[in-house]
Structures are given as structure tokens and as C-alpha cells.
Amino acid sequence: MKSQDFVVRFAGEGGQGVVTSAEGLAQAAAQAGYHAQTFATFPSQILGGPTWTQARISTRPVLSPGDQLDVLVVFNREAYETHRQEVRENGVIVFDSGTFELVANGRTLGMPFEALAKSTGNPRATNMVIMGALAQLVNMPQEYLEQFVKQRFSRGRSGDEEIIRANIMALSLGRQEALRSGFNLGELALPTKPEREHILLKGNEAAALGALAAGVDVYIGYPISPANTILIFMERNLVGPGKFAYQASSEIEAINAIIGAGYAGKKAMTATSGPGLSLMKEGIGMGWMTEVPVVIVNVQRGGPATGLPTKTEQSDLMSSLYPAHGDVSMPVIAPGTVEECFYAMVNAFNWAERYQGPVIVLSEQILSERTQDIPRPDLSSLVIENREVYRGSNGYLRYEGPGVTPFPVPGSPGAYNANASEHDTHGDTTHLPSRRVEMTERRFAKLKLLEDGTYECEHREEPVAVMPWGGSKGPVREAYEALLDRGERLGWYYTMQINPLSPRLLNELRQKERVIVPELNYLGQFAAFLRSQGVRAEAITQYTGLPFKVRDLVARLEERVRVRQKRTVPA
Amino acid sequence: MSAKGREYDFKWCPGCGDFGVRRALEWALEARTMRTELPIESNVVVSGIGCSGNLVHLLEGPQPYGFHGLHGRSLPLAFGVKMSRPELNVVITAGDGDFLSIGVEHIPPQALRNLDVTVVVMDNGVYGLTKGQSSPTTPQGGVTVSTPYGKLEAALNPLEFYLTLGVTFIASGFSGRPKELAKLIEAGMDHQGFAIVHVQSPCTTYNDTYDVIKGDSKKGIQPKAWNVPQEHDPADRDAAYKLVRAEGLPIGIIYRNTAVPSLAQRQDQQGKKVSHRSLEQLVDSYRV
Ligand SMILES: Cc1ncc(C[n+]2csc(CCOP(=O)(O)OP(=O)(O)O)c2C)c(N)n1
Numbered sequence: 106m107k108s109q110d111f112v113v114r115f116a117g118e119g120g121q122g123v124v125t126s127a128e129g130l131a132q133a134a135a136q137a138g139y140h141a142q143t144f145a146t147f148p149s150q151i152l153g154g155p156t157w158t159q160a161r162i163s164t165r166p167v168l169s170p171g172d173q174l175d176v177l178v179v180f181n182r183e184a185y186e187t188h189r190q191e192v193r194e195n196g197v198i199v200f201d202s203g204t205f206e207l208v209a210n211g212r213t214l215g216m217p218f219e220a221l222a223k224s225t226g227n228p229r230a231t232n233m234v235i236m237g238a239l240a241q242l243v244n245m246p247q248e249y250l251e252q253f254v255k256q257r258f259s260r261g262r263s264g265d266e267e268i269i270r271a272n273i274m275a276l277s278l279g280r281q282e283a284l285r286s287g288f289n290l291g292e293l294a295l296p297t298k299p300e301r302e303h304i305l306l307k308g309n310e311a312a313a314l315g316a317l318a319a320g321v322d323v324y325i326g327y328p329i330s331p332a333n334t335i336l337i338f339m340e341r342n343l344v345g346p347g348k349f350a351y352q353a354s355s356e357i358e359a360i361n362a363i364i365g366a367g368y369a370g371k372k373a374m375t376a377t378s379g380p381g382l383s384l385m386k387e388g389i390g391m392g393w394m395t396e397v398p399v400v401i402v403n404v405q406r407g408g409p410a411t412g413l414p415t416k417t418e419q420s421d422l423m424s425s426l427y428p429a430h431g432d433v434s435m436p437v438i439a440p441g442t443v444e445e446c447f448y449a450m451v452n453a454f455n456w457a458e459r460y461q462g463p464v465i466v467l468s469e470q471i472l473s474e475r476t477q478d479i480p481r482p483d484l485s486s487l488v489i490e491n492r493e494v495y496r497g498s499n500g501y502l503r504y505e506g507p508g509v510t511p512f513p514v515p516g517s518p519g520a521y522n523a524n525a526s527e528h529d530t531h532g533d534t535t536h537l538p539s540r541r542v543e544m545t546e547r548r549f550a551k552l553k554l555l556e557d558g559t560y561e562c563e564h565r566e567e568p569v570a571v572m573p574w575g576g577s578k579g580p581v582r583e584a585y586e587a588l589l590d591r592g593e594r595l596g597w598y599y600t601m602q603i604n605p606l607s608p609r610l611l612n613e614l615r616q617k618e619r620v621i622v623p624e625l626n627y628l629g630q631f632a633a634f635l636r637s638q639g640v641r642a643e644a645i646t647q648y649t650g651l652p653f654k655v656r657d658l659v660a661r662l663e664e665r666v667r668v669r670q671k672r673t674v675p676a
Numbered sequence: 677m678s679a680k681g682r683e684y685d686f687k688w689c690p691g692c693g694d695f696g697v698r699r700a701l702e703w704a705l706e707a708r709t710m711r712t713e714l715p716i717e718s719n720v721v722v723s724g725i726g727c728s729g730n731l732v733h734l735l736e737g738p739q740p741y742g743f744h745g746l747h748g749r750s751l752p753l754a755f756g757v758k759m760s761r762p763e764l765n766v767v768i769t770a771g772d773g774d775f776l777s778i779g780v781e782h783i784p785p786q787a788l789r790n791l792d793v794t795v796v797v798m799d800n801g802v803y804g805l806t807k808g809q810s811s812p813t814t815p816q817g818g819v820t821v822s823t824p825y826g827k828l829e830a831a832l833n834p835l836e837f838y839l840t841l842g843v844t845f846i847a848s849g850f851s852g853r854p855k856e857l858a859k860l861i862e863a864g865m866d867h868q869g870f871a872i873v874h875v876q877s878p879c880t881t882y883n884d885t886y887d888v889i890k891g892d893s894k895k896g897i898q899p900k901a902w903n904v905p906q907e908h909d910p911a912d913r914d915a916a917y918k919l920v921r922a923e924g925l926p927i928g929i930i931y932r933n934t935a936v937p938s939l940a941q942r943q944d945q946q947g948k949k950v951s952h953r954s955l956e957q958l959v960d961s962y963r964v
């Protein structure tokens with residue numbers, strides 16, 4: 106039987122082509138019509154240091170990085186020692202025999218990466234040598250890769266032809282090495298071209314594009330991993346009349362400045378990670394208090410404090426739901442895939458404009474750096490909302506009444522005071538208890554406008570359901586399907602609109618005997634949030650800085666489901 | 677905004693210097709509105725937290741837009757407003773604690789950018805709203821509720837500090853001379869760049885410095901304030917340093933550098949050179 110899926114990991118030092126190899130393979134495979142996903146984890150040092158990336162190529166949409174490696178490509182001995190345990194039985198280890206030697210054990214394939222590349226006349230073609238070998242190992246048609254090389258290096262420059270020739274030669278050198286070894290991992294089934302055109306990009310790029318699609322005018326942010334790439338994208342691309350991106354001097358400046366921009370009538374956003382979110386808290390509260398639409402992207406990394414800057418975690422849920430002191434409940438949207446990163450941003454801006462206040466998009470390191478193919482968004486079908494602007498005369502009471510009121514834009518009639526202190530209908534400070542009650546209720550009532558969330562649901566008849574959130578969606582989905590295949594009975598729920606949760610969804614969840622929430626934190630934060638709303642939820646937690654492995658999830662979920670079956674057997 | 681609001685319950689103490697600053701700002705805004713024929717709503721007053729910050733609610737006459745933000749964060753807020761809408765006139769009112777202690781980190785970046793806003797710092801040498809603690813401009817050795825045995829820190833010289841940071845318009849005023857102050861604020865608003873009008877605005881309750889600033893011949897107190905001499909050239913930075921390092925308190929325009937382009941001007945210049953891709957083109961750049 107042909108295999109449907111192929112997992113390869115590249116491990117070595119930073120700068121050795123570890124990242125470009127995985128990205129190149131994903132690109133080439135996606136071009137051929139496969140689905141692809143990469144997974145990257147970086148050391149926090151700038152140059153060098155042990156690093157690895159993984160690419161999974163499949164005939165079906167890829168849900169997780171893949172637990173076990175079909176091929177491990179190692180650039181040095183340390184990488185070999187660190188990663189060899191993760192190669193599946195009958196998997197192959199490709200190593201750089203120009204750097205170190207391994208005793209042949211029937212599963213190792215040595216090639217002098219650099220020497221082979223040099224012999225093509227292009228010493229930078231090492232990853233092509235490797236890709237040629239990989240393609241041979243799974244019988245992937247060579248023309249897929251050649252096509253990829255031609256496309257990538259046809260840049261209208263004089264040297265293009267020579268580079269293409271050298272790279273194609275590198276591919277075939279790698280191929281010959283693999284052929285000579287006699288190893289074969291079985292044949293990867295041919296892809297079926299997806300119906301809709303696909304694009305291949307990282308989660309942060311998808312988020313940035315989503316913001317542009319939503320009509321963002323102003324981006325102000327401070328550098329921090331793993332949100333940096335959003336800042337970089339915006340600095341380059343958010344230009345043109347009335348639009349700008351700016352690198353702030355701190356997150357405190359960033360949050361206050363985007364609220365200033367929102368107040369001035371713009372669609373404004375920032376992106377940060379845990380430490381920055383902590384610094385923004387007072388400002389986020391001000392956005393809530395003054396009713397100014399802004400979007401804050403929090404790309405989670407491991408916390409607390411400086412935590413694990415380059416690793417993944419889902420531990421900022423509580424601090425995003427309640428990001429400020431005082432009575433605040435923050436709208437939170439947590440995308441679970443690269444594709445959802447795009448739509449989460451559109452959703453977030455629409456929500457911010459609709460209820461007039463801050464919205465947090467809770468992304469994750471694992472999504473930010475992951476390259477994945479997604480259907481090209483149909484920009485013309487997007488619904489984009491804009492706040493209702495006040496067009497009356499002066500003497501306007503901006504904060505009158507129990508719900509959203511038209512938004513006055515400075516420069517036009519309707520002058521009022523935005524006020525971070527409690528205020529009356531004009532925005533002037535007050536301490537009157539009755540006004541305090543009215544204003545507090547007004548702010549919370551506006552959240553009702555956001556109860557239009559959608560959700561995924563399968564096997565709703567089952568009394569026990571699994572409900573992942575955010576970036577754990579993919580691995581949990583894969584585990585869920587494996588469990589169904591094994592005959593286990595379990596329902597499935599998922600939404601990226603974490604707060605407010607759709608009332609219909611909540612009603613369903615409240616009927617469940619148990620809702621199991623796998624999540625990457627110690628506290629079981631989403632499970633606790635569900636419990637606070639009357640759902641019998643329990644968490645499956647992991648806090649290693651790495652995403653869930655599907656096989657661990659299968660085992661842990663199965664255990665939980667079994668517990669229930671035991672309980673329900675009559676004594 | 678305002679005093680007229682029945683629920684608004686904050687009042688400055690009798691004799692508080694902030695009354696004079698308010699009047700001066702009203703006059704400056706009025707003069708500007710007359711001169712430019714732009715509506716009063718094209719002005720935005722952004723303030724921090726302190727007795728001083730309440731000015732935004734106490735302005736009388738035609739009402740500009742206002743934003744009463746967080747303690748220390750008026751500059752970043754104004755930065756967002758001004759960058760988004762360069763055609764608006766943005767004025768900041770801040771206290772000495774607000775601007776020079778908790779908010780001090782925001783001054784250097786705006787000086788480097790030459791953001792075109794006008795800051796009116798209401799310096800009373802004390803934290804008024806929190807009832808009398810020491811501030812960066814409280815003199816060394818000064819006794820306050822938070823420095824009962826005398827302040828250990830040296831006092832900041834704000835004018836020298838601004839000069840050193842490269843602020844392109846610096847003026848020094850006194851709330852007791854509101855007509856003159858209005859002119860300084862107007863000049864600051866006209867300056868295309870970062871303008872700071874640092875005002876002595878005494879706190880009659882916790883740090884009454886009227887006598888010290890104005891002098892009192894009956895009590896034998898020499899006035900601390902003196903006028904910037906007519907022949908002073910505000911474009912001369914060295915001369916400006918001499919003024920702010922001299923004894924007492926110079927009143928007038930200390931420094932004005934019109935050669936530095938404002939942030940908006942720099943952004944405009946750059947924008948002309950940058951070409952950008954449409955959203956469709958950007959999405960297409962990720963095609964497999
Ligand atoms: C983050 C934060 N810290 C502390 C305070 C409390 N606080 C309010 S006003 C103020 C100081 C006011 O002094 P100043 O800025 O000099 O203004 P003044 O009242 O003298 O005009 C302080 C510390 C606050 N509101 N926010």
C-alpha cells in the first residue's frame with residue numbers, strides 16, 4: 106500500500122540550512138499538490154546552537170507535525186544523538202558524512218552534503234542534495250522538485266539559469282546517493298490537487314494578511330518573540346495614504362498609542378507576547394473603559410516572566426480573558442490553525458468595531474512559525490464591519506444609554522471626553538453610585554453583540570466530549586479520529602471564539618457528563634473557564650514548551666474515556 | 677466638558693495655580709481658532725492623571741475633544757492621535773509627577789521623533805492629587821509627607837533635561853501670568869515639532885511657592901522668576917543652556933529649533949519614495 110504521509114526532521118546547528126531545508130521541502134511538496142506543514146523550534150541564541158525543524162507532507166490536510174520520523178536528516182553527531190530515538194522502526198537516518206561518521210547499521214545513509222553541493226558549482230545547494238535524496242526515498246517524482254527549483258530561481262536575473270542548472274544537478278546527485286543505498290520507504294501516494302488554489306505561509310503572516318483584509322490602518326508594536334514577524338510584515342506592507350506601522354519604544358507606549366489611534370477614528374492594532382501583554386494591562390483596561398476599538402495579538406510563548414521565549418504554551422488564557430484590574434471581561438479569539446490566524450484577525454477587527462472596545466487574538470508560537478498550505482482566502486467574500494460614526498452636531502452625549510452609541514471622530518462635531526476614570530454620559534469624571542452601575546452594565550451589555558460565534562460539533566449525542574482550543578486543535582483532532590477508528594465513543598467540540606462563548610455552544614456543553622480539554626498549561630485554564638460557566642470540564646495538561654504528540658493524546662484520552670465506562674457499568 | 681456637568685465633583689483648591697493654566701490654554705485655543713478658522717473640534721486635549729489632568733474637564737468656552745488617559749501615559753496616547761490624524765492640533769496637559777516621574781520614559785522617543793504636539797507641564801513640585809508626596813522637582817532636602825526627614829534625591833532641572841534630549845521648542849511659564857503663558861502655549865502650538873511649555877503652577881495646599889516665584893518685598897523675598905532677556909536668541913542652544921543653568925527661574929521662550937523636520941514631515945517624505953503592494957498582490961506572493 107502506498108503511504109499517504111511522510112515526516113522528516115532536519116537537525117543540526119543554526120545556519121546549516123536546517124530551516125531552509127524544511128521550508129524548501131514544504132514549498133516543493135505544496136507546489137506538487139501535497140499538503141504540508143512545518144514545525145520549527147529555535148534556540149534563543151542568535152547564531153548557531155542546536156536547532157531542528159520538521160516537515161510533514163501528506164495527501165490529506167496536515168493536522169499535526171507528526172509524532173514519528175520517517176527520515177531524520179542530521180548535520181552533526183550531537184543532532185544524531187539527540188533525535189535518533191524519534192525515528193520510527195524502519196525509518197532512515199540521512200547524515201552528513203563530510204562532518205562525521207556513523208557505523209552502518211542498515212538504517213543510516215551517509216552523504217558528504219557540502220562536497221556534493223560544491224561539485225555542482227553552487228556550494229549553497231546542500232539542501233537540494235538532501236531534497237533529492239529524500240524524494241528518492243519515497244519515490245516522489247523528480248520533476249516535482251525540478252519544477253520547484255525552476256520556479257524559485259527564475260527571478261529575472263542574469264545568473265538564474267546557472268543557479269537552476271546547479272540546483273537540478275544537486276537534486277540528482279542526492280537522488281543517486283539514495284538510489285545507491287538501496288533504501289526505500291515505500292511510495293508516497295500521488296497528490297490530488299486541491300480544488301481551491303492554495304497559498305503557503307506562516308501563522309503570523311496569515312494573521313498580518315487577515316488584519317490588512319480587515320482594513321487595519323495603524324500598527325504600533327514593540328519587538329518580541331514570537332510576535333516579531335508581524336511587526337516586520339507591517340513595517341514593510343502597512344504603507345500608503347492614511348496607513349502606517351511604527352516600532353514603539355515599549356509595549357506601554359504601543360498600547361496607549363493604538364488607543365489614541367482608535368480614538369482618532371482608525372482601525373489600530375498591536376502584537377506582542379506574554380511579557381508585553383503584562384505591560385499593556387493598564388492600557389487594555391483603558392480601552393475597555395473609554396470604549397475604543399483596538400486589536401491586540403498575543404502570540405503566546407512559555408511564561409511566566411521571561412519564561413520560555415522561543416517555545417510554545419497556552420498559558421495566557423486567563424490573563425487575556427481578564428487582562429486588566431477591575432471589572433473587565435475581554436473578548437478573546439484563539440485561532441487553531443494557520444488558516445484560522447487569517448480569519449481570527451478579520452473576526453477580531455469586526456468585533457472591536459461592533460462593540461467598540463479591545464479584542465485580544467490569542468495565537469501561539471507553534472502557529473506563528475509554522476508554514477502550512479491553506480486555501481487562498483476569497484477576499485471579495487469577506488464581511489468587513491466598521492464602527493458607526495457620529496454625524497450629528499455638538500452637544501453629543503457619547504456614553505448615553507445601555508448599549509453601543511455612534512462614535513465621534515475628532516475633527517468633526519461631537520466633542521466629548523474619552524476618560525479612563527469612571528465617567529458620565531459626556532465622559533467627565535463621576536463617582537455617583539447610580540452612574541457607576543449604569544456604566545458598568547453598559548460595558549458588559551455590549552458583549553452581547555459578540556454572541557454570534559460559530560463552532561464545530563460532532564457526535565453531539567455522546568455524553569463525553571473532547572474540546573481542544575487554539576493550537577492544540579490539530580493534534581487533538583488527529584487523536585480524536587484515531588480514537589473513533591478504534592471504536593471509542595466521544596463527541597467533538599471546537600471554537601476559536603473563546604469569549605464570549607456562543608450561548609448555543611454553552612447550552613450543549615452544559616448537558617455533557619464531561620468535557621475533556623487537552624491544553625498546554627499547568628492550571629487547565631480553559632477547563633477552569635468552562636467550569637466557571639457551568640460546564641463539567643476537566644483538563645489534560647502538558648507544559649513542556651512543546652506541542653502535544655498525537656500518540657500521547659490517544660493514550661491519555663482513552664484512559665479518561667475508559668474511566669467513564671467503568672463508572673457507568675452497574676455495580 | 678466640564679464644570680457644567682452636574683456629576684463632576686472635582687474642584688481645584690482655592691488659589692491653585694492650575695486655574696491660571698486653564699485660562700491660558702483657553703485663550704491660546706481661542707486665538708488659534710480665530711486665526712486658523714479651523715473648528716474648535718480640530719483640537720484634542722490629552723491629559724494624564726493628577727490635579728493637573730483634570731484641566732480637560734474644567735475647560736470653559738467652546739469645547740475641544742478631550743482624552744483623560746492614564747497616569748504618565750499622555751505622550752504615547754497623543755502620539756497615536758497625532759500620527760493618525762496629523763491635521764489635528766494635539767495639546768497635552770501633565771503634572772510634574774505624571775510627566776517627569778512615571779511618564780519620563782516617553783519623553784526621549786518623542787524628542788527623537790520631533791512629534792508635532794504641545795505639552796503643557798503643570799509643575800507644582802509635589803504630587804497634589806495623592807496629597808503631598810515628593811516629586812522629581814521637589815528640592816533636595818525638601819520635607820513632604822513621603823520625605824519626612826528631607827528628600828534624599830537631587831531635584832531635576834526640567835528645562836535643562838529637555839534641552840539635553842533635543843526637544844525643539846522649550847518655553848518656561850508661570851500660571852500667575854496667564855496672558856504671557858497663553859502666548860507661550862500658542863507659540864508652542866505653532867511650532868512644527870515637539871514643544872514643551874513648562875509651567876510653574878503652585879499648589880496652594882501642599883507646596884505654596886507663590887512668594888518664592890514672585891518675591892515679596894515686605895517679607896524680604898527676592899523673586900525667583902526673571903524674564904528671558906529680549907536679546908536672547910532662542911535658536912542658540914548654548915545661550916539656552918546658560919539661561920537654564922543660571923540662578924532662579926527664566927520665564928519666556930528658551931529654545932526654538934525650526935530646522936528639524938517633524939515626524940509627520942519625515943513620514944510624508946518617506947511615503948513618497950515607498951511603493952506598496954495591494955492586498956491581492958500580497959496574498960498572491962504566497963502562492964505555492
Ligand atoms: C499607575 C498609577 N500609579 C499611581 C497613581 C496614583 N497617582 C495619581 S496622581 C499621582 C501623582 C500626581 O502628581 P502630579 O503628576 O505631579 O500631578 P498633580 O496632582 O500635582 O497635578 C499619582 C501617583 C495612578 N493613578 N496610577
Ligand code: SF4
Binds near residue numbers: 878
Ligand atoms: S492639591 Fe494642590 S495642585 Fe491639587 S488642586 Fe489643590 S492646590 Fe491645586
Ligand SMILES: [Mg+2]
Binds near residue numbers: 726773798802804
Ligand atoms: Mg504635581
